[in-house]
Amino acid sequence: MFAFSPQVQDLQQRLLAFMDEHIYPNEDRYYNEAEALGPWKVAPILEELKPKAREAGLWNLFLPDSGHGAGLSNYDYAPLCEIMGRSHLAPEVFNCSAPDTGNMEVLARYGTPEQQARWLTPLLAGEIxxxxxxxxxxxxxxxxxxxxxxxxxxxxxxxxxxxxxxxxxxxxxxxxxxxxxxxxxxxxxxxxxxxxxxxxxxxxxxxxxxxxxxxxxxxxxxxxxxxxxxxxxxxxxxxxxLGEGRGFEIAQGRLGPGRIHHCMRLVGLAERMLERMCRRSLSRVAFGKPIAQQGVTLERIAHARILIEQARLLTLNAAHRMDTLGNKGAKADIAMIKVAAPQMACQVIDWVIQAHGGGGTNNDLGIASAYATARLLRLADGPDEVHCAQIGKLELAKYR
Incomplete structure (x- = not known):
């Protein structure tokens, strides 16, 4: 099940190349602009890179509607979302950032032709x-x-x-x-x-x-x-x-794919942070040897790798089940990843902070903002406790 189509493999390679050429080299500028300009203004680097992403054919990849987006399934999009999740700068550059993705999906699925013309079209174009x-x-x-x-x-x-x-x-x-x-x-x-x-x-x-x-x-x-x-x-x-009284129905249609996106972005972010931890531990010497040779560091690296792989496989499985069974049929799988992925990312990034010492708490390497992202996603789109309650009830129902 975990093989990807030639189309997806091609998009993966093109995304990775774009990240290397345009995203990673501009991350420092992005953080600096965001901090200097504040939340009421737009970081210029975003508007500079968006046309490049669009020209490269890496635009609106999230939308399964081939009339508006790339026509990819949840499973197809998941590994691409992971790549974008490696950087806070990336998702918006590809017009694949929340909450616009969820809002575009709502308009594409439930909007009238008039609503789509007025709002979906400019959102798809990245104009608003x-x-x-x-x-x-x-x-x-x-x-x-x-x-x-x-x-x-x-x-x-x-x-x-x-x-x-x-x-x-x-x-x-x-x-x-x-x-x-x-x-x-x-x-x-x-x-x-x-x-x-x-x-x-x-x-x-x-x-x-x-x-x-x-x-x-x-x-x-x-x-x-x-x-x-x-x-x-x-x-x-x-x-x-859609009509009065149908807000919950829309919310469930909106949040299912969004939770896949959040979790795969977290997998990508955790991978990026683990890379930072490995490079840091190989170069940093404490008590006469690189910290990579300290037993606790080796154990944390090993557990980080295990946790990331578990979260990735669980999320890919949830995406596959969404594609084959629908949101309702995959509700337990979606709930499980929404608990597992943010907890995984919080733990991995916490170890990365420890490996960097005091420097891990500033944002020179984007580690602190990575932790903030992971921690807020234990609340956004439903807190852990709500998802765990649902998982527990579904499990108990098997034995009643």
């Missing part, structure tokens, strides 16, 4: 960016039925009110459209039919991007987390996605 507003500061959003934001019908419009945060991309000046999740039918007896998703242009009166939110002290890299208030925001009824 988007955000996804789900998490709220006032409730435990790990249980999304808690969402308190409201979507109320008023004639030919909906009126939206809500307070969101960790709304990735909202501070980006290119962000033009938001997919907003809120309650349109709060009294529905089915708690999973109370919510809807609706398109909110970011320039609509009443939308206020309050502030960027630092993720472990980082603004803009690894994430443009943002706090946004929606106050009496009026949008046309035609902006509703």
């Amino acid at each position: 960016r988007s955000c996804f507003a789900m998490t709220e500061p006032a409730v435990a959003s790990s249980d999304a039925t808690n969402i308190a934001s409201s979507i109320v019908r008023d004639g030919d419009h909906y009126v939206i009110n809500g307070h969101k945060w960790y709304t990735t991309n909202a501070t980006d000046p290119r962000c033009r459209i938001c997919i907003f999740m809120g309650k349109s039918d709060p009294d529905n007896a089915d708690r999973h039919r109370q919510q809807s998703m609706i398109l909110v242009p970011m320039d609509t009166p009443g939308v206020k991007v309050v502030r960027p939110i630092a993720v472990f002290g980082f603004y803009g890299v690894p994430d443009r987390a943002s706090e946004v208030i929606f106050e009496n925001v009026r949008v046309p009824a035609a902006n509703m996605l």
